[in-house]
Amino acid sequence: MVKVQKDDFNVADLYKDLCDNNQTGAVAIFIGRVRDFSHDSTKISHDSSFELEHYPGMTEHNLQQIVDEAHSRWDLHQVNVVHRVGELKVQDQIVFVGVSSSHRAEAFLACDFVMDYLKSRAAFWKKETQSGISKWVCAKEADETSLARWLK
Amino acid sequence: MIGVKQMHKLDVVFFASLRESIGTDKVTIELEKETTIEEIKQIVAKLLDNPDPLFHEGIQASIDYNFARHTSKVNPQTVKEVAFFPPVTGG
Numbered sequence: 369m370v371k372v373q374k375d376d377f378n379v380a381d382l383y384k385d386l387c388d389n390n391q392t393g394a395v396a397i398f399i400g401r402v403r404d405f406s407h408d409s410t411k412i413s414h415d416s417s418f419e420l421e422h423y424p425g426m427t428e429h430n431l432q433q434i435v436d437e438a439h440s441r442w443d444l445h446q447v448n449v450v451h452r453v454g455e456l457k458v459q460d461q462i463v464f465v466g467v468s469s470s471h472r473a474e475a476f477l478a479c480d481f482v483m484d485y486l487k488s489r490a491a492f493w494k495k496e497t498q499s500g501i502s503k504w505v506c507a508k509e510a511d512e513t514s515l516a517r518w519l520k
Numbered sequence: 521m522i523g524v525k526q527m528h529k530l531d532v533v534f535f536a537s538l539r540e541s542i543g544t545d546k547v548t549i550e551l552e553k554e555t556t557i558e559e560i561k562q563i564v565a566k567l568l569d570n571p572d573p574l575f576h577e578g579i580q581a582s583i584d585y586n587f588a589r590h591t592s593k594v595n596p597q598t599v600k601e602v603a604f605f606p607p608v609t610g611g
Contacts, residue, residue: 400611420610421536423603426585451610463611483611489587492610493536504537507578507607 369446370431372422374454377464382448386468389445396475398483400463402456405496416498418456423491427451430490438467438482442474447482451492481518487511525552528596532564535605541573551596557581558590560602578607 369385379399386395402418435447445468452462463486467478494505527550539545547567549560565571573579581588582603594602 422610423533423535423582423585423605426582426603429585430587487611488608490608490610491535491582491605492608493606494609495536504606505609507609 369448370428370435371450372424372427372431372453373450374452376452376461377450379461379464382450382464382466386446386448386466389468391470392445392468393470394472394475395466395468396472396479397467398463398465398479399461400483402458402460402462404458406498415500416458416496418458418460419495419497419502420451420453420456420462421493421495422451422453426491427453431486434482434485434489437485438478441481442469442478444469444474444478447478449482449486451486451490453492484511484514484518488515527552530560530594530596530599531601532560533601533603535603537606538573538576538579538604542568542570544568551594554593554595556590557583557588557592557594557602560594561590561604564604574604576606579604580607581605 383395383397406416431449435449438444438447448466450464456462465479465482467475469475488511496503496505530549530551531546532549533546534542534544547564549563561574565574583592583594584599584601
């Protein structure tokens with residue numbers, strides 16, 4: 369299941385969705401959150417906000433391809449991805465990746481794999497606004513390096 | 521009809537910092553034959569007041585929602601949309 373939405377998500381509900389199979393012996397979950405991106409940690413960033421732009425159609429297509437690839441690499445029951453878009457603030461949840469499988473190794477690996485690909489191969493762009501000044505977030509080289517771990 | 525070129529419309533869309541710096545989110549071009557992403561960039565640049573950001577390092581492209589290379593070919597009879605955007609930063 370792949371969802372791109374403005375609304376927040378409920379982790380308990382999403383976890384429950386992953387457990388509807390009595391062969392499920394392992395569930396790995398990753399949740400990405402908006403951390404305080406101000407460089408001054410003494411300042412409370414009430415004026416910090418965060419915007420996530422996406423490419424409707426392409427983003428969902430990219431995420432589905434990543435989920436399909438995870439299913440082809442490992443023996444998994446379910447792979448569910450929820451990614452928020454629009455305006456977000458510090459401490460908000462951004463992304464949920466949940467994988468269920470019979471054994472833990474596949475669940476851990478697939479969850480890690482999906483997040484690496486989501487970072488570098490799904491059409492999302494982040495923009496940070498602090499004290500009225502907006503800045504597009506630059507892609508990190510480390511994300512591409514991390515992706516290289518999965519090359520067959 | 522012999523001698524009449526069949527042109528096909530193609531939407532070209534832009535996202536994030538690229539959309540903001542060139543000042544538009546979409547242009548429509550007409551293509552007659554198979555054209556590479558790099559060539560499409562050159563065609564699009566002529567329609568923009570500020571085309572420079574399109575040529576910035578790292579600008580990526582997609583063809584009908586699939587990530588593409590600059591050498592990838594666009595068949596105007598089958599492709600609906602090409603996009604240009606900066607490196608993605610989701611998650």
